Amino acid sequence: MKLQKRKKFIKGNLICGIILLLTGTILELYTGITTIFQGNIKGINLNLTEINTSYNNKKDPLVKEVVYNDDPSWAFPTSTNYNITSSYSNYHPAIDIVTTDGNTNVYAANSGVIVTDSYKWDGGNYLVLQQDNGYYTLYCHLSSKTVTVGQRVEKGQIIGIMGRTGFATGVHLHFSVWNGYPYENSTHINPFDFY
Numbered sequence: 381m382k383l384q385k386r387k388k389f390i391k392g393n394l395i396c397g398i399i400l401l402l403t404g405t406i407l408e409l410y411t412g413i414t415t416i417f418q419g420n421i422k423g424i425n426l427n428l429t430e431i432n433t434s435y436n437n438k439k440d441p442l443v444k445e446v447v448y449n450d451d452p453s454w455a456f457p458t459s460t461n462y463n464i465t466s467s468y469s470n471y472h473p474a475i476d477i478v479t480t481d482g483n484t485n486v487y488a489a490n491s492g493v494i495v496t497d498s499y500k501w502d503g504g505n506y507l508v509l510q511q512d513n514g515y516y517t518l519y520c521h522l523s524s525k526t527v528t529v530g531q532r533v534e535k536g537q538i539i540g541i542m543g544r545t546g547f548a549t550g551v552h553l554h555f556s557v558w559n560g561y562p563y564e565n566s567t568h569i570n571p572f573d574f575y
């Protein structure tokens with residue numbers, strides 16, 4: 381080979397080599413990036429599976445949390461912005477509640493059945509609720525009632541409106557809790573034992 385041709389041959393081979401090298405590097409880079417991407421996608425899928433699994437595992441307890449009847453706590457029978465004007469004692473086996481926010485709704489302290497809807501000279505318009513948890517609650521001096529005897533009520537449901545019927549000097553709720561039907565061989569309990 382003449383010198384001129386040999387130079388051209390070497391030059392050609394060099395260019396070919398550089399092209400091959402570059403192609404190889406690009407291919408390698410591409411493969412590397414693809415692998416990283418696929419790895420991440422696999423990771424994301426795994427995480428999603430984990431989230432789904434943990435969500436499914438938690439589903440049941442979450443539903444149970446909002447089921448009220450299993451809740452041992454009591455609902456306050458009026459708005460929680462209140463003053464106690466007469467506290468619990470053996471002479472006054474109840475609490476007298478006056479609200480300070482103008483809300484006169486009376487709420488069922490717990491789920492149960494209304495067993496008495498009546499009127500007495502002292503208690504005025506009153507309701508007795510037999511609760512599912514075995515206790516009885518008494519609500520006196522109501523101006524009106526939104527439930528009737530035999531009706532099932534849920535904890536926190538409005539059962540009447542506070543008033544001053546019967547022996548009362550102002551609008552308030554006389555609220556008491558009993559172990560057994562009120563005043564009939566039963567014992568009264570301080571309502572604040574439950575709040």
Ligand SMILES: [Zn+2]
Binds near residue numbers: 466472475476553555
């Ligand atoms: Zn009272």
